[in-house]
Amino acid sequence: MAAFATSLLANDVVFSKDVAPILYRNCTGCHRPGEAAPFSLISYEDAAKRGRLIRSVVENRQMPPWKADASTHAFQDERRLTDAQIGVIRNWVEVGMPEGNPEDTPSLPEFPAGWQLGQPDLIVEMPEGFTVPADGPDIYRNFVIPIALPEDKWIRAIELRPSARPIFHHVLYMADASDASRRADAADPLPGWSGTMGAFFVSGGGSLGGWAAGAQPHLLRDGLAMPFRKGSDLVLQCHFHPVGVEMTEKAVVGLYFADSAPERELVSIRLPPLFGRFSGLDIPPGEADYRKSDEFVLPVDVEGVSIAPHAHYIGKTMKMTAIRPDGVVETLLSIGDWDFAWQDQYYFKELVSLPRGTKIRAEVSWDNSSANPRNPSNPPVRVTWGEESKDEMGSIALRVVARNEADRPQLETAVQRHLMRAFMGGNR
Ligand code: HEC
Incomplete structure (x- = not known):
């Protein structure tokens, strides 16, 4: 009897009203045209074509990408499907991936164009574009945006707008109040320089957080802000993933400042x-x-x-x-x-x-x-x-x-x- 009831339930699972809401909430942030994931997961055809692969990557929790295991304290923006959601996808694949009534498909979430956090206080841009070839290994490359900040500031958020979103995997931001990164940049004939920046940190550079494909930028809460000292340049450590066509990245970066020094410093x-x-x-x-x-x-x-x-x-x-x-x-x-x-x-x-x-x-x-x-x-x-x-x-x-x-x-x-x-x- 129980088995009969389960299979009846499974038979009810369709794309339009069961699977699409899960994909739209958890996948299309990256899996839509122009974003970092290699294919779109918006239409029924998009999803059905890859049903089995989708099932396997959600079952082994490779997707959505979120490396942290469950821990004592919850994180912001946790990208993790519930066991129930994984079950829905599994059942849908098992019953042959029916579409259901297309009219039941929810509308796509809105992906606002422009600055997600509103108008930044300071907008800066990579001085030169960096070209990533069509093929080859992933590239880790550092760029300095010479700001030479005229006075001490406190950063509440940084928002990056890549010019070549499909290749842009993640970025780490750093403040450099020395001329170390300008020198590293000058010593390399191409824009930026390679390396993972550990030595830079060791020489006292300040971390300003980062951004990964598919993540939303956030303002720091609780009145918190990160110091960005007078004279500092902004350094970007970028991870690029070639996607089969040559693309040039020349990112624009928006900085959001706090009005005054925070009451508590990080x-x-x-x-x-x-x-x-x-x-x-x-x-x-x-x-x-x-x-x-x-x-x-x-x-x-x-x-x-x-x-x-x-x-x-x-x-x-x-x-x-x-x-x-x-x-x-x-x-x-x-x-x-x-x-x-x-x-x-x-x-x-x-x-x-x-x-x-x-x-x-x-x-x-x-x-x-x-x-x-x-x-x-x-x-x-x-x-x-x-x-x-x-x-x-x-x-x-x-x-x-x-x-x-x-x-x-x-x-x-x-x-x-x-x-x-x-x-x-x-x-x-
Ligand atoms: C944060 C961005 C992001 C989110 C969210 C995301 N993906 Fe992905 N997905 C990627 C990227 C990028 C790749 C390419 C492989 C890689 O870089 O890991 C990928 C690859 C895949 C692949 C191909 C895996 C392979 O081995 O070829 C499948 C299938 C997939 N994603 C399904 C999903 C599903 C289903 C969801 C939602 C439950 C999802 N993804 C959410 C970014 C994302």
């Missing part, structure tokens, strides 16, 4: 510090489970805002936990299948209150075996810390504010000490 707790520069990273060829971890005890009460993990191609897992003074362990971020191509910044839906005495623990693992399909070297070679993407890095940054701003100096001092200790202890 502090970044990066574990291990400096992207693992001093963690003694030395991964033997063939090693399938190489691990590094680091811990930091909060000297004051804080509130967690966001998490950004970083490793290169052979990074495998990322985990950050909070061990509260009462012994309760919470998962702040867990990624079981790290993918360099989908580097997201994870913003907590609600600020995460972490009391003084909480131990923050980060663990990163790497798979340098030939069984890792993302290993750029085959046969595998010894891999150490470095800036190029065939080198490795590994760390997780937790951005927080002190619950009481008056405590921030104490927190910053502890973060500095932690860095110094890594430097003295490691430095190999």
Whole structure:
């Protein structure tokens, strides 16, 4: 009887009223003409043609792309289908992908043209276009937009409008108050320069977040803003994915400033510090489970805002936990299948209150075996810390504010000490 009831239900599943709403909400942000995904998923024909593939990528949670496993605290804009939604797609494929009544198909969500966050306070543009060939490997390229900001500013959001959306996979933003990036740009004959920018961070560049294909830009909440110091240039680290036709990227970037300095300033707790520069990273060829971890005890009460993990191609897992003074362990971020191509910044839906005495623990693992399909070297070679993407890095940054701003100096001092200790202890 139960089986009969299930199959009756499954038989009812049609594209128009069951499947289309799921695809429109979770897929067409990228899977529509002109966006980063390789095909559209708007019409019945689009979807039915790839029904089986869709079923398999949603079942193994390859799509929608969202690398974070479920954790203790929810993130903003989580791209994750529910088991029920996956079930609907599975049933629809099993019963032969019927269309249903086309009139039941919902209208497409509106994708507003122009600036999503309204008119920016400052609009800047890449000085030159960068041409990405039709074919070949993915390209990681840095560009400096020489702003030389005339006065200190606080950034609430950055919105990027690519000129070649189909090839634009993701971008990380950084502020550079030195002339390091201008020099790197000048030293390379093409626009921009290559490398993963780790050394740039190490020399003191400030991270300003990032954007990945399909994500919405957001204004920071709770009155928060990121410092953008006088004299700074904006640096973009871009990931391009060739799509079969040559395309030129010359992105326009909108900056949204806060009216005044925020009441509480963000502090970044990066574990291990400096992207693992001093963690003694030395991964033997063939090693399938190489691990590094680091811990930091909060000297004051804080509130967690966001998490950004970083490793290169052979990074495998990322985990950050909070061990509260009462012994309760919470998962702040867990990624079981790290993918360099989908580097997201994870913003907590609600600020995460972490009391003084909480131990923050980060663990990163790497798979340098030939069984890792993302290993750029085959046969595998010894891999150490470095800036190029065939080198490795590994760390997780937790951005927080002190619950009481008056405590921030104490927190910053502890973060500095932690860095110094890594430097003295490691430095190999
Ligand atoms: C954030 C953007 C984004 C979203 C949202 C997204 N996709 Fe994708 N999808 C991509 C990109 C980009 C690719 C190309 C492969 C890659 O880069 O991983 C892709 C590839 C695919 C593929 C081909 C996979 C293969 O192995 O050839 C399928 C099928 C697919 N997506 C289905 C979906 C479905 C179904 C959804 C919604 C449930 C979805 N995608 C949501 C960006 C997205």
